[in-house]
Amino acid sequence: MADSGARLLVADDNKVNRLLLGRSLEVLGHRVAMAENGRVALEMLRRERFDLLLLDMEMPELDGFQVLEQMVADAQLRDLPVIVTSSLEGVSNVARCIELGADDYLSKPVNPVLLKARINSSLEKKRLRDQQKELVKRFATSEVAQDMQESGFALGGKRVTGTVMFSDIRGFTTLVESQTPEETIELLNTYYTLMFDAISGRGGVVNQMVGDGLMAIFGAPKELDDNCGSAVQAALDMIELIDLFNVQRVAEGRPPVHIGIGIATGDMVAGYTGTQTRATYTCIGDAVNVAARMEAHTKQAGRPILLDGATREAIGERFVLDALGEVVFKGKATAVPVFALQMPGRDKL
């Protein structure tokens, strides 16, 4: 209906059909644009946003089948609902439309009552799909959302070599006690915004936020050329952003915040864990535990960024590191070498 503000595209090479269908849709309260063949329709679909395509099959230049084929191959257009309006002869042709992803088929001349029902149903389906995508985006990262859209959701994971990062705010409990809960929420929101920018800017994916801590993965679900370098660079960006944030905080008479970051690299299983109804994207593997321990160890070490041996090896000479010797972490049988990233002029936590 009118308040739905649906924007429809009619693709038909025949002027009478185009005008009549356009009229019927306007009577139903929709806004309508027209394309006189498949090629023009695809150009318009790629340029402007539409809620639904009404597609004729017999068209010059690009016919309806070719339009459907190109839409399936295009991630941006794959989910756009299509109602085929045609006077195609033969059930096999109709079946072919549906197989190619058309939601529905209306034979011409189009019955106005059926038209209304099919359009409303398609738009409703699209609305639900969009809503779902929105929700997924809010509660998962866009990379995870993309991965889910492309490969579907399935519990279980795949083996990858990735770099894991843990980060949290040092002395957070004391900080919380010194300010109102509203101030804490505001601080956390700013903090997460800055950290997300730094991490996603280097191709990483934040997959967990707990209190003042976060976990990020570099190399899954999206493969990266240089997991380790990206993670280390992201860590440096994070520290730099926090320093800038602190300048502002101190100017406002608030205490500065400090973060600790632990990074480790190794083989892990990345995928969805949980249940069919409630799951999260995460990584399981020794590197995850090591990264978490490294992050906790930044406090004792007095250095903001700590790395494990595998990460150090991969980044080579690109960053200056101090070997802090081997440390036996809680829950670990053997000692692990720990390296601290040097930051000129800012070595102290």
Next chain:
Amino acid sequence: MADTVIDPAIFAELQEAAGADFVGELIATFLEEAPQMLAELRAAQAAGSADRFRRAAHSIKSNANTFGALRLGEMARVLELGGLITDTAPIAALDAEYARAAAALQELSGG
């Protein structure tokens, strides 16, 4: 098969759904476009292009049925399904039926 050139029930339904004024405009558009479709059908036959022939017959069929010109629609449908032919008689018959349908539509939109 309808005896009348334009099926009155289908035409009335069209007017009710789209509005009589709009149907008047639609008829004017059809009378402008149809001669080109018929010309395309003959040109496709002369050029031996089965695709163009089928598409032109398909368009005529589709529009004829919209207005309730069922006999015209059926004749066009036979051509669409039959594929390219060399015989020009069916096309001449289609022309004649179109002339009758056009006259009837003109009268309906004028009245």
